[in-house]
Amino acid sequence: MVARVIPVDPFDLVIFGGTGDLARRKILPGLFRRYRSGQMPDGSRIIGAARSDLDGAGYRKMIADAIAEFGGDEAGDQDCLSKFLTCLDYVPIDAKGTGGWSELAQLVRKDVVQAFYFSVAPSLFGDLAERLHTNGIASANSRIVVEKPFGRDLESARALNRTLATHFDESQIYRIDHYLGKETVQNLMAVRFGNVLFEPLWNNHYVDHIQITVAETVSVAGRGAYYDRSGAMRDMVQNHLMQLLCLIAMEPPSQFGADAVRDEKLKVIRALQPVDAHHIVRGQYDAGPDGKSYREDAENPRSFTESFIAMKCHIANWRWADVPFYLRTGKRLKARSSEITVVFKDLGHSIFEGDEARHRNILSIRLQPNEGMDLQVTIKEPGPGGMRLIDVPLDMTFADALGDKEVEVADAYERLIMDVIRGNQTLFMRGDEVEAAWRWTDPLIEGWEARNDVPKLYDAGSAGPEDAMMLMHRDNRRWRDIKA
Helix, strand or coil, X not given: CCCCCCCXXXXXXXXXXCCCHHHHHHHHHHHHHHHHCCCCCCCCEEEEEECCCCCHHHHHHHHHHHHHHHCHHHHHCHHHHHHHHCCEEEEECCCCCCCCHHHHHHHCCCCCEEEEEECCCHHHHHHXXXXXXXXXXXXXXXXXXXXXXXXXXXXXXXHHHHHHHHHCCHHHEEEECHHHHCHHHHHHHHHXXXXXXXXXXXXXXXXXXXXXXXXXXXXXXXXXXXXXXXXXXXXXXXXXXXXXXXXXXXXCCCCXXXXXXXXXXXXXXXXXXXXXXXXXXXXXXXXXXXECCHHHHHCCCCCCCCCEXXXXXXXXXXXXXXXXXXXXXXXXXXXXEEEEEEEECCCCCCCCCHXXXXXXXXXEEEEECCCEEEEEEEEECCCCCCCCEEEEEEEEEHHHHHCCCCCCCCCHHHHHHHHHHHCCCCCCECHHHHHHHHHHHHHHHHHHHHCCCCCEEEECCECCCHHHHHHHHCCCCCCCCCCC
16 A cells, blocks of 8 residues: 655755754655655755755765665665755754844745744744744744644743744644654544444443553653653653553544644643642663663762653543543653553453453554554454353554555654645644643642652663552552563
């Protein structure tokens, strides 16, 4: 099956921070894949803008090297790469001064889609937004893309939203969360709202509980200074896990449109109840045979920042009353795995006896690796000897089901950037959504700071602290095993 390519209009995309790590690892290799697939129309241009003193030729050489390193198998297509590089240009820019802005104004066209990617620190967002307008570069139809963190608390998020709103309308602002660009995340909506099988069961009458796990094997080494100021709650829960929770729990929108979807997500966040202290577990990885401790990686021997967090949440509405949502995420865990698990209730009455009666249906949605989903169903074990029941998965791994050599699954960043060019905000967070998430998150952080809470140590390469296991065991439930 060959993926259907939806064309976009010609565009000028300016990447502030165009020489940075994100641009080299994700943004430019992703755009090259979109170019190679035929989705980047003739006449489109990508303009890097950063402090580095480069010219256009030097920038094209940098990006060619980046694509060779991070572009995957497609990077070997040298003819296509050569053509793609002709779309690139570069302007040295002073985000807080005047240098480079007149040159950028001459380059950016008014008769094509304009998009400006702020791949820089949030402290520069206001300076960039102001200079785009004072130099006559941006227009009422321009779009800006901003990366997280969207503040570090409610107050700073409000300030950031006010700064952006000074120069851009909300309809022009695209707050990007790459988790929402994953194929399986979008399939959440397709599975829920496109199948009569699931929606009637998607409520507290049939669902026992839901687990959301985002496990990483990497440490914080190399970004310890940033991570030690944020921790797992600010870095992962407030945005990535919150968005997954919204998509799994929201009501059916009236249509598949940006505001309709985001309105329903906002209702979920506003319905989240405060979390009791004994329903939160914070952890910090200890040294292991193949790595340093968190404190060594963060270069802070007295750090109490969490690299792991698990919690039990409830949503106060009719659909999800009394259904617990268990969230967990952490660094240096046993495997890299992101998964949403919907565990359905036991049968109201089972005709089987003993162990044969203890079987449940479980829907598992894998975000990474091996994107796909499976539904655990109960069948009779083949062979003679009576009625012995076993659980087997109805497996739909995308690569297997659709043919991994024939279907092109776009990377999250390239998918979302193309949505920016189309003007589709469905998979991007709205300002009030960000503020509502912080409004729920802030009291949790303030609570453990007031209690002088110390994270529980856990072995690097494990499933996290033992207290996180007990969070489930107290409810006679178990976490799904973390596996790649």
